[in-house]
Amino acid sequence: MSTRPVLRVRKSGAVLVAALIALVSAVPLAGAAWVLTPILLIPLAVLLWAWRAGTDVYADELRVRALFGGSRVPWSRITELAPDQRGRVSALLDNGNVIRLTGVNRDNLPLVLAASGHPIAGSAGAGR
Incomplete structure (x- = not known):
């Protein structure tokens, strides 16, 4: 880690x-x-x-922080990153759960993907 x-x-x-x-x-x-x-x-x-509140991108995981608490999600569990109609980005996990990535929007999604070093299938053009 x-x-x-x-x-x-x-x-x-x-x-x-x-x-x-x-x-x-x-x-x-x-x-x-x-x-x-x-x-x-x-x-x-x-x-x-x-x-x-925000999202921290690590080489092996994402950490989504809120006012109280947060979540750690390994990149291996993320199947898709997709923006919604308002431009907010959510991560779809391999078990079907969805986590909204605080602070990540359609405009800075390419930065998150580049920083991760992990290609996520289906995230580049989703929601556009």
């Missing part, structure tokens, strides 16, 4: 900036009354999700 990912794919940095702005903007509202303090949890959760 590799120790460093070949490629890291994350959501747009704009989501991170927007969550940070929302957190700073919520501080005066939360400071008005202690009852409103939990309002800070919403932009904080979005900020942590935008920072953490």
Whole structure:
């Protein structure tokens, strides 16, 4: 197993900036009354999700990370990578399960495939 990912794919940095702005903007509202303090949890959760969530490509596996937890999928179990109508990419596994690859879209799918070094049949033109 590799120790460093070949490629890291994350959501747009704009989501991170927007969550940070929302957190700073919520501080005066939360400071008005202690009852409103939990309002800070919403932009904080979005900020942590935008920072953490994504897909890490290793030579031998994919790691899909979410706000809490994640999944490790060996390349040998992936039969197809295919974008949906909105351009989000999912991995079809050999047991029929589907895992959505956070941060991976139709535009950066060729980068993921190139970084993996593993050809996946049926992924190049799917969904176009």
